[in-house]
Amino acid sequence: MASGTTIDYGTLMHRAMRALIQDVLARVSREGLPGSHHFFITFDTMHPDVEIADWLSDRYPGEMTIVIQHWFQNLEVTDEGFSITLNFGDSPEPLYIPYDAIRTFVDPSVEFGLRFETQDEDDEAEEDGAQADAPAQEAEVVEARPKAKPGGKKAEDAEAPKKDADIVSLDKFRK
Template sequence: MSRRIDYGNLMHRAMRGLIQQVLENVAAEGLPGNHHFFITFDTMHPDVEIADWLSDRYPGEMTVVMQHWFDGLEVTDEGFSVTLNFGDQPEPLYIPYDAIKTFVDPSVEFGLRFETQDSEDGEVEAAPMIEAAPDPDPDETDEPRDAEIVSLDSFRK
């Protein structure tokens, strides 16, 4: 058995911590400016809590938007709960960080994507992806720019 530094899982935990910190700030102070989030998660994750009609409608994965209206955002070390509006029907959700597949804030062209892949020994490993644009220069005009994508796969042997 060889020892190695598991950078994939270390990065995975760090990225989940970033999501937690962002959501804690939003819970305390609200969404600043034009920030909003698209969060895609695995609806079949054993710790996800959503209404039966939502899991029936979205088997596998679902994307929610936190933007204009959300209520009761509570953030813990394991995940977060929030009430969102689905066609004028408020629904409480609980989403553990481990169920999150993507976390995107399009207002600043920032995104995190969590992928899984089988390793050589048959275990499933997280392969985090980071998509981010540099902070905008206040002197620049608002022109679209491509996000930078960094894949940890290119560093694996």
């Protein structure tokens, strides 16, 4: 190792956590959701590789949270991302989400969550943050304790496919 070079643990952790999401989704694609497991996945709708219907990106400019629970189809997992069809109202919509677009991945059934942030997002929160040449990526495991949305609809219910997808605020995951 050259002098002055360091191990970039943040990037390594980021990569490992994305691989964990890929492994979990690949298992669900093969075997279905086990037990009461379900996922809230928040992603950047403006990421250049995200593929969603125009009306969804218009309605959710910036970020969107999807729920993978009772009803979903065509879950295909690759090394770069995953595609899935979810039901929004009476309209099944295909989505493609690259792992790099994911901001949070939460499985509330076991109080497990991952949050991905970039240095740019952190700098915006700080008034005096100096811009780095390349955005550093932070990844952290967070404890997830989402609360039920009052009067909200459950998402992706195979028994009642006409229900809307449950789009929830990230505030519900934070203590």
